[in-house]
Amino acid sequence: MIRTAGLYHLHLHVADLERSLRFYREVFGMVELFRDGPQMVFLQTPGARDLLTLNGDAALARSPGVAAGVDHFGFQLAPGQSLDAAIAEVEKAGGKLVRRGERGPGLGYAYVTDPDGYTIEL
Numbered sequence: 001m002i003r004t005a006g007l008y009h010l011h012l013h014v015a016d017l018e019r020s021l022r023f024y025r026e027v028f029g030m031v032e033l034f035r036d037g038p039q040m041v042f043l044q045t046p047g048a049r050d051l052l053t054l055n056g057d058a059a060l061a062r063s064p065g066v067a068a069g070v071d072h073f074g075f076q077l078a079p080g081q082s083l084d085a086a087i088a089e090v091e092k093a094g095g096k097l098v099r100r101g102e103r104g105p106g107l108g109y110a111y112v113t114d115p116d117g118y119t120i121e122l
Contacts, residue, residue, distance in 0.1 A: 007050075008049065008050065009050075009052075010052050010073060012054055013055050014054050014055065014116050017054055017055075018056075019115050020115060021041055023093045023095065024054070026089065027089050027090050029046060030045055030052060031044060031046055033051075039055060040053060040054070040056070040057065041054045045075075072119035073119075074122070075121075075122060083100070083108045083110055087112060090120075090122075095112050095115060096113045097110060097111075097112050098113060109122065
C-alpha cells in the first residue's frame with residue numbers, strides 16, 4: 001500500500017482558459033498559484049492542499065469536457081454554506097445545474113457543470 005495525504009491534483013483541458021479561470025475563481029474562490037507558460041494555470045482552494053490545473057493549449061486539448069471515463073469530481077461545501085446559494089453561483093458564472101437530490105435527510109447534493117461541461121458534485 002502507498003500511504004498518501006489524499007487526492008491532490010486534477011488537470012483539466014479547457015476550451016477557453018480565461019473563462020474557466022473566472023469560473024473556478026468566482027464559484028469556488030480558488031486562487032492562482034502560478035502559471036506554466038501562457039496556457040496553463042495552477043489554482044488552489046484557500047486553506048486546502050488541492051491543486052487544479054487548467055490547460056487551455058488548443059494543440060493539446062482532448063475534447064474539453066469529455067470525461068474519458070471520469071464521471072465527475074466534487075467540492076465539499078464548508079459548514080453553513082447553502083446548496084441553493086452554491087447552485088446560484090455556478091449558474092451565475094456560466095455553469096448549469098444537472099440534477100439535485102438528497103442522499104438522506106438533510107444530506108443534499110447537486111451535480112452541476114462548469115462552462116466546458118465537466119460535472120462537479122456539490
